[in-house]
Amino acid sequence: MKELANLGLRLRAARTGRGWTLESLAHKAGISASTLSRLEAGKRQANLELLLPLTKALGIGVDELLTPVVEDPRVDREAWERDDATFQPLSPESSHVQTYKITFTPRPAYEGPLGTHGGHEWLYVLSGRLRLQLDDREIILHRGEAAEFDTWTPHAMSAVGPENAEIISIFNEAGVKFHTAVQ
Template identity: 85%
Template structure:
């Protein structure tokens, strides 16, 4: 099982993440420090008799130590167009939080009703200038600026121009449906 190949590394990360020494975890779990050291180094076979007291002492589940290794972590999703924007997905479709690089082409200020939906949105301007309309306020963000807002506030965004505006944006699931209307 490939999952077992990384068990020792995950165990060490859980221990050191708490600032614990080998000796302190070994004492809490009732195992010898040398056994724990060999287990972390991959020189000792893991078994339930060892893992149960260790995971209990660390307050983690055995599943957290056996999480499968992602073979290829790259996100391979095609960009798509919608109105004056191109969406480049940067997170897997299965993620609860979606991240996009969005390229907005210049257009006049939004003149229709502003949108609302549940959640929060976070965005970061990579290049250009972004017009962010929040209710009756208009805010111009420049390269290097970020904003976070409650998306129950009526809002819209557009590129000021004359060049395109590129932003990184993070949405919850409701925000993805509202902003991207993907698929």
Template identity: 65%
Template structure:
């Protein structure tokens, strides 16, 4: 078991970190110094019967001696397609900040603007993006970024020629309107 591989090393680090000798820990725990030495060197298999008195005396938890497996940090969420955009999530659903790669299709300027609670930030990775924000129309190129309160009427689309790809971050309340079409055309 990988979880037990580092027990001895961590036990020794806890003991020496307190400035304790093998004999001092042996007297305090009631476990012989030779047994503790074999645990620390990996020559003896760790058991709860041995670890509980040792960790109690050292003031640590048994879990502190175990190497806990870290979860896979890669984001593996499926994307989705709508009529005018392709969305690929770049963060876990439970993440406090919601990140997406969004590719917008080229289309004419839209008359209908949207509002919703939240905040949005985006970076144009490729193409030219049309940001209609209130009464303004801004064209942003590759390498440009923008941020705005989504209560301001807005719409985003590729300004052409071709598609525009952005990396977008939404506050928690701002992500729902953008993910409502999730699964629409997977």
């Protein structure tokens, strides 16, 4: 079973992450240190009789020791447009951090209220020139440049032109809600 392939490594990581020795975990789980050593090295077949006391002692579920099987790791999500930008999701919807390729069409500097939200934003310019407005400052970023900023700072982005600006942007959950919500 593929799910069991890295069980020993995950078991060792759970133990060492707590600063425990083989002997201390073996004692807490009521098994021998040599059995635990063989499990971690992949030289002993895992079974529930061994795993249940080990996971109980570690305070984790058996599923945390199993390698999830990913049939197809490709991200296949639909792009959408909002205002002057096209958003192409590059990470699964279930990810804790969301990554997008955003294409901005050129427009004059943003004149509305600048947005704020919790967290930080990181972006990388793939092509074109990006106008990043941070409070009362205007910064022009070129291809190959990156920026990272506290998103409590009022901010807005747009392409300077004449061509579109394409960026890769990484948001936390608050940033996803603010930047990608359909309005």
